[in-house]
Amino acid sequence: MQDFTYHDVSKMIDHSLLNPTLCVADLESGIELAIAYDVASVCIMPYHLRRCAELLAGTDVQPSTTIGFPHGGHTTAIKRAEASRAVDDGCQELDMVINISKTLSGDWDYVQQDIAAVIEVAHAADRKVKVIFENCYLRDDQKIRLCTICTDLKADWVKTSTGYGTGGATHDDLKLMRQHSGDHVQVKAAGGVRDLDALLAVRELGVTRCGASRTAEMMDQARQRLGLPTIDVKASGSAGY
Template identity: 85%
Template sequence: MADYTYQDVAKMIDHSLLNPTLSVADLEAGIELAIAYDVASVCIMPYHMKRCTEMLAGSTVKPSTTIGFPHGGNTTAIKRAEAEQAVADGCQELDMVVNISKVLSSDWDYVQADIAAVIEVAHAAGRKVKVIFENCYLNDDQKIKLCEICTALGAEWVKTSTGYGTGGATHDDLKLMRKHAGDDVQVKAAGGVRDLDALLAVREIGVTRCGASRTAEMLGEARKRLGLPAIDVTATNSSGY
């Protein structure tokens, strides 16, 4: 017998709609798919955030978007403005990218202030923040330092990747982040979790969220294994996670 319910796995998934080639029709179909499968959130391109919020109204799926995505090199003032716009458009969870260049330069005061600016805007509005490290470019010491900074600032999640770097979530990184982030900080995997067994494997590590584009396949398999009826949703989605 499975040691999870459908809701356990569905509410791990942030359905990703971030590929820049997705049309408006693709985005709308992706939102409908996310509602049908009752995932945790839809993470959508910022310009479509307001419409996403409208479409998700009345569902248990949260609207989310990105800040400083995907390279993290925006000025802090721009990241703050992006966060303010996202909040105004109804965003509940903000996935921000750290300034990777500053991390690699060990300018930790800048990195902390940059993350803090977004968290300040989000928390003032009662919203949550996921901080994206882009681990494929970092060493373990840098990842640990970021976990410590995010813990001190009260980020709700630390997140492995954008899905657009040279690599995604690895089990070693997820274990490292779970070990060094505070007890109140959750871990999100992004990039490379492409089927139900992979999702269940990272769940065992302690991951609570996963960025996914293969949502229908993963949750369709979960429903099959749990003996639940299939969900019939026709949607085009190729987000790039």
């Protein structure tokens, strides 16, 4: 007897369509795959967000996109404008990258104001925000400080990484983020979770979302273990985290 249901795991997945070499056909087929597997969201390049929201209308899959991605070095004004445009284009969840340079410089006032700008736009429109730390570049004390800031600002998730840094989600980082974030802040893993067992392992650590490009493989494994019929979806190029 498995200790999870299909939706316990499918609704953890943000299907990633962020690789810059994906063409429109790849994005469209990736959205179809996400609908077929009934995941939590599609995280898509901003230019295709409006189309993504149209295709997801009437489904239980949310349209999501990125802000300040992947390096976080955009000015706060640009991140705010990106967030506003994402809301206008139908985004329900925004994955924003902190200013990594300012974090490493210890300019915490700037970092907090930068995060707050996106959260203010999103929450005013009843949208949710995932704040990406890019932990591979940070010390533990910096990660903890970011968790405190995100807790104070009422971020909806703290997230390990973009998937485009030098490392992805580690169990140590996920434990640290869960320990130092408020109960109202969820934790998202991104980078390195590539099969069902890995997904179940981070779930045990308190992770509620996971950025994934190998959605079909993970969900096929889940369906097989649960004795569910196979889903036949052919989606090309769903590379990302």
